[in-house]
Amino acid sequence: xxxxxxxxxxxxxxxxxxxxxxxxxxxxxxxxxxxxxxxxxxxxxxxxxxxxxxxxxxxxxxxxxxxxxxxxxxxxxxxxxxxxxxxxxxxxxxxxxxxxxxxxxxxxxxxxxxxxxxxxxxxxxxxxxxxxxxxxxxxxxxxxxxxxxxxxxxxxxxxxxxxxxxxxxxxxxxxxxxxxxxxxxxxxxxxxxxxxxxxxxxxxxxxxxxxxxxxxxxxxxxxxxxxxxxxxxxxxxxxxxxxxxxxxxxxxxxxxxxxxxxxxxxxxxxxxxxxxxxxxxxxxxxxxxxxxxxxxxxxxxxxxxxxxxxxxxxxxxxxxxxxxxxxxxxxxxxxxxxxxxxxxxxxxxxxxxxxxxxxxxxxxxxxxxxxxxxxxxxxxxxxxxx
Amino acid sequence: xxxxxxxxxxxxxxxxxxxxxxxxxxxxxxxxxxxxxxxxxxxxxxxxxxxxxxxxxxxxxxxxxxxxxxxxxxxxxxxxxxxxxxxxxxxxxxxxxxxxxxxxxxxxxxxxxxxxxxxxxxxxxxxxxxxxxxxxxxxxxxxxxxxxxxxxxxxxxxxxxxxxxxxxxxxxxxxxxxxxxxxxxxxxxxxxxxxxxxxxxxxxxxxxxxxxxxxxxxxxxxxxxxxxxxxxxxxxxx
Numbered sequence: 001x002x003x004x005x006x007x008x009x010x011x012x013x014x015x016x017x018x019x020x021x022x023x024x025x026x027x028x029x030x031x032x033x034x035x036x037x038x039x040x041x042x043x044x045x046x047x048x049x050x051x052x053x054x055x056x057x058x059x060x061x062x063x064x065x066x067x068x069x070x071x072x073x074x075x076x077x078x079x080x081x082x083x084x085x086x087x088x089x090x091x092x093x094x095x096x097x098x099x100x101x102x103x104x105x106x107x108x109x110x111x112x113x114x115x116x117x118x119x120x121x122x123x124x125x126x127x128x129x130x131x132x133x134x135x136x137x138x139x140x141x142x143x144x145x146x147x148x149x150x151x152x153x154x155x156x157x158x159x160x161x162x163x164x165x166x167x168x169x170x171x172x173x174x175x176x177x178x179x180x181x182x183x184x185x186x187x188x189x190x191x192x193x194x195x196x197x198x199x200x201x202x203x204x205x206x207x208x209x210x211x212x213x214x215x216x217x218x219x220x221x222x223x224x225x226x227x228x229x230x231x232x233x234x235x236x237x238x239x240x241x242x243x244x245x246x247x248x249x250x251x252x253x254x255x256x257x258x259x260x261x262x263x264x265x266x267x268x269x270x271x272x273x274x275x276x277x278x279x280x281x282x283x284x285x286x287x288x289x290x291x292x293x294x295x296x297x298x299x300x301x302x303x304x305x306x307x308x309x310x311x312x313x314x315x316x317x318x319x320x321x322x323x324x325x326x327x328x329x330x331x332x333x334x335x336x337x338x339x340x341x342x343x344x345x346x347x348x349x350x351x352x353x354x355x356x357x358x359x360x361x362x363x364x365x366x367x368x369x370x371x372x373x374x375x376x377x378x379x380x381x382x383x384x385x386x
Numbered sequence: 387x388x389x390x391x392x393x394x395x396x397x398x399x400x401x402x403x404x405x406x407x408x409x410x411x412x413x414x415x416x417x418x419x420x421x422x423x424x425x426x427x428x429x430x431x432x433x434x435x436x437x438x439x440x441x442x443x444x445x446x447x448x449x450x451x452x453x454x455x456x457x458x459x460x461x462x463x464x465x466x467x468x469x470x471x472x473x474x475x476x477x478x479x480x481x482x483x484x485x486x487x488x489x490x491x492x493x494x495x496x497x498x499x500x501x502x503x504x505x506x507x508x509x510x511x512x513x514x515x516x517x518x519x520x521x522x523x524x525x526x527x528x529x530x531x532x533x534x535x536x537x538x539x540x541x542x543x544x545x546x547x548x549x550x551x552x553x554x555x556x557x558x559x560x561x562x563x564x565x566x567x568x569x570x571x572x573x574x575x576x577x578x579x580x581x582x583x584x585x586x587x588x589x590x591x592x593x594x595x596x597x598x599x600x601x602x603x604x605x606x607x608x609x610x611x612x613x614x615x616x617x618x619x620x621x622x623x624x
Contacts, residue, residue: 043525050470054531069528079535080577080621131516133487136476173621175576177468178568180495210535
């Protein structure tokens with residue numbers, strides 16, 4: 001057993017550094033503040049400063065759980081500062097027993113804990129060509145957290161679904177910039193709501209931070225981030241999905257592949273994240289020493305667990321299998337690594353994942369007019385020298 | 387040429403150039419339809435981003451109607467009252483793309499006149515050309531990102547909210563809306579974290595920011611009154 005160097009914790013915990021524990025909030029706030037003041041750690045990448053759209057540097061995704069303060073932030077309108085004394089979770093629409101619960105009352109309905117990957121629908125938008133309007137996310141609008149909350153199925157059971165209930169619309173707490181701007185309303189089908197959706201009040205075992213949706217957010221495993229509505233004030237159980245902009249016009253994806261720059265004939269709402277892998281080590285533009293250089297990353301999305309991850313060190317000419325961790329739970333990522341004996345030279349590393357249904361990450365992304373769901377082979381350039 | 391898919395390609399114009407150079411159509415429309423068809427214009431040698439193209443012979447382009455300074459002003463008034471500059475300057479979407487975005491925002495209440503849409507879209511497309519990579523993004527420490535939305539106090543301010551309501555209606559409502567839910571001129575103020583950052587709030591009122599004018603004569607008591615009124619407003623599940 002190894003001892004933590006600073007002796008604060010006694011035995012060091014496998015796989016977690018002191019810094020991880022600080023980030024996860026497992027040490028006291030006082031100790032945490034001291035540590036933050038001393039370290040000049042990694043920084044977030046600013047895609048928009050008002051409201052905040054902040055991207056995680058990919059090199060910060062090496063752990064199973066992404067630290068809260070480095071977790072990417074996507075805001076449609078920015079956080080509302082909700083007074084918890086007045087906040088109620090409202091359940092209305094096609095239910096037998098409409099309700100208005102305090103957070104405590106909601107927490108008494110049940111509690112569960114689940115690892116799940118959150119990826120912005122627009123992650124990778126900046127990598128499409130031609131370019132597309134919107135936040136110019138590169139590779140880091142993704143992360144995994146351990147979410148604590150109540151199963152939406154338990155909430156719906158308690159409220160009593162009426163037989164014509166087809167959709168659950170999340171009622172968001174954020175206010176649009178102006179009163180004519182549509183509210184960020186998203187609906188999910190009842191089947192998905194009953195399957196595995198969680199309404200979370202904790203992120204990595206601490207209270208949900210304001211930037212991530214305090215006091216309550218939706219966790220929709222396997223589905224893109226646009227469904228994970230933050231700052232929830234309630235749900236509406238409905239016979240139809242929300243008629244507003246963000247369901248009817250936003251977050252649509254071509255039903256058939258189109259040429260880059262083209263216009264789709266028909267579109268559908270995007271839901272599941274397609275199969276994807278990400279190289280987190282080495283970092284982009286890294287300068288490495290000759291010798292044993294681990295290539296590491298994560299893989300997620302697609303149907304069922306990720307079945308295979310392959311790595312290429314010659315820009316996709318030849319591929320080798322990486323060692324892949326088993327899937328802990330649907331919607332979580334699987335970590336992988338590959339032993340690379342690096343000789344001196346310039347390299348383009350690539351990774352591609354295959355899901356349980358046999359879908360493979362494509363060489364070229366599926367260009368679409370809003371730049372959603374980028375999942376082409378991941379790419380990292382690096383130099384190896386003596 | 388992959389970039390041929392753009393309906394209109396733009397030449398880079400350096401910031402030092404006070405008048406954006408006019409554009410040239412590069413290839414036939416490959417899917418994105420401009421609101422108005424671009425006039426036919428001579429092809430322009432690509433590759434040299436500093437080249438000034440020959441202006442189209444017929445039909446003066448929107449460039450004739452907007453100067454660099456006018457564009458800066460419009461961008462500030464139309465775009466930057468709700469968006470920060472990063473979102474604008476990193477979008478490389480061409481004139482048709484910008485036109486679509488500006489029209490969308492106009493429909494959502496942004497205060498922009500019909501006659502300003504085309505010149506603004508043109509200016510944005512020249513200023514942020516698809517042929518050039520966007521600037522390298524800024525970085526922010528997690529502590530600073532969190533501080534931006536973290537209250538410096540949880541206490542409600544002691545102020546005369548009735549007086550605040552009156553002051554608000556006189557000084558603020560024309561841009562932020564009578565209900566403070568935002569109009570095209572100014573953003574929503576209900577439940578924003580800024581209401582619990584009183585020192586910054588006072589500075590904002592006294593000095594203004596971007597499109598927001600300064601109110602240097604506001605006394606602390608009046609600022610507290612406005613703050614007290616705004617803190618009394620709460621959101622609904624809508």
